[in-house]
Amino acid sequence: MSDDKLLDAIIAQTKLTKKQTDKQQKIVETAIKLFAEKGYANTSTSEIAKAAMVAEGTIFRHYGTKDNLLLSVILPFIKDSIPTMAEEVFTEIMSKNVGCFEDFLRALLKNRLHFINENREIFQIVVKELLYNDELRKELLPFFADNILHRITKVINTYKDRGELIDIPSHTIQRMIFTLIGGYFVSRFVLQLDNCDIDEEAEIENLIRFIMDGLRKQ
Template identity: 55%
Template sequence: MNNNLFNEILSAQSIKRTVKQQRIVDASIRLFSEKGYSNTSTAEIAKVAEVSEASIFKQYGTKDNLLLSLIVPYIKEFFPSLANEAMDQIISNADSTFEGFLRAFLKNRIEFITGNKEIFQVLIKEIIYKEELKKEFLPYFHEIVIPRITKFIALFKERGELIDIPIDKILKLLFTFISGFIVSHFVLLNKESISNEEVEDVICFVMDGIRKSSSDH
């Protein structure tokens, strides 16, 4: 895998899948989620998708390429350009709070994961165990995700809402706790969804750690 392949797959997502490709994708997601990528053969995917194994190789070349074609568009959708629109709204609204942003973001992304649970499970399991996937996607996170969230944190620090510690430390706290919370629910515990009450518990826990207290003003 290389950056050229990564970019080619990103560009290819704008082309609508054929019925046969969609069957291959659906079968792959289901089998990878149930059995794991390494334990799933292209022959099994072909059987479930009701296509020939040769069709899979013709469409994707290798099983690795097939995996990438599933995960890449999911990554793009998980961190949408909506972040820029939300940023504009917050900047223009002096009454906006980091807690409000965090609540809206969490609920929106949890709803997205709930509707795409199987591919989320595939993504987490394979990112953990496949070094080549980490090398492909970590730069994407750093280029797309980190700068956007950093802007939010810097804005609320300027407003005096968050504790006065380096932004990178706040980022680590947020990603470590929130990602652990979501992964444990949807992957380890295999829950179908996360309740609003659980979301509020997480928000309270996070904000208690990073909110600037009144005594600090």
């Protein structure tokens, strides 16, 4: 899914809501189109206001900040779309003949890295809000737990039953894997601790080796 397609899907959903005034609807649609064309960071609230033919103060009155404007449409989209998106992702991954757990991890990492690369700015905004906004975490994390973590646990159980994984609780394995992979995505795409060119294939293999074998020299 590309950035444009994701933003187009968000626009389509905003058209279905009855909670916004015509002016708010125009602001939201204009903002998302400009974000898609120019990038979030390169779009100012004054440009949005001009294109939507409203005063810039109207945007601030309704949304406060540019981040809040984007979040106001992203969050309903996430809630409505996570179940379907999660189903599509796991169906696609499991259709790749993932014969062992290592194959599953590799397919999952490649899938999510591609998605985040294509939707980097949206990912950054959502993660930053989750890090600092307690209410948002309480609101969104149950959706992630029910639709993503639950599915990962089911996959872990499958490979545990085959005798591939160590005999510790599946939710513990899931939590450790999610912490490692989630931390990697956040450090790379949000905190941007390392700005040098990255060999993505090598990064994926290093993550897999670390998850499967750890640090101790065998």
